[in-house]
Amino acid sequence: MIGVEWAQSANGVIGRDGALPWHLPEDLKHFRELTSGATVIMGRRTWESLPPRFRPLPGRRNLVLSRTPQEGVETFPDxxxxxxxxxxxxxxxxxxxVYRxxxxxxxxxxxxxxxxxxxGDTYAPDVGRPPDSVGDWQESSTGLHYRFLTWDRGQRPG
Known part of the structure; x- marks a missing residue:
């Protein structure tokens, strides 16, 4: 299974100045649960944005896309x-x-x-309308409101 995962604001922002423009601990927990034991693939800038103490992400095989080898991680040109x-x-x-x-x-x-x-300065790719089954909005411990959306192959265009 090949999956893509990101968090985005209502206006499609996924990043600002190489970082997430929000703090959403529930999303970080969801990401850990989703990717635990799997391989994660990221671009070089995403790799560099991770706090050094979390590089490589524990409990996962980490692969980085870069034209130049990156120290401490498997690197691939594409x-x-x-x-x-x-x-x-x-x-x-x-x-x-990399998402696109x-x-x-x-x-x-x-x-x-x-x-x-x-x-922000970085935006999510357009994946079309939300899937038919959409979870309820939840309130984060930080006061933000979020929900998890999942598209499986066949539920989305392309």
Whole structure:
């Protein structure tokens, strides 16, 4: 299974200045549960944005897409080569260009939708309308409102 996962604000923002513009602990917990034991693929800038104490992400095989080898992690020049090196479940975790490249391969898309608006410089790819079954809005311990959306192959365009 190839999945892509991200969190986005109501206006489609997924990042600002190389970081998440919000703090949503429930999304981080959801991400850990979703990707635990799987392979995660990310672009170089996403890798560099991770706090050093979390590099590589524990409990997962970490692959980074970069034209230059990255210290301390398996590096591949492009997404098809990285995917060819993986057996088992894989989750693509950013950034925006990597998401766009991965969507044609994805069996599942999981989006944490945040009801609030945020300013940013990086936007989620358009995956069409929400799936038929949409969870209720939940309130984060930080006061933000969020819900998890999941598209499985066949529920979305493309």
């Amino acid at each position: 997404l098809p080569q990285a995917l060819a090196a993986v057996s088992g479940d894989v989750w693509v975790m950013g950034g925006a260009a 490249a991965a969507l044609p391969f994805a069996d599942r898309i999981v989006v944490t939708e945040i009801r609030e608006l945020f300013d």
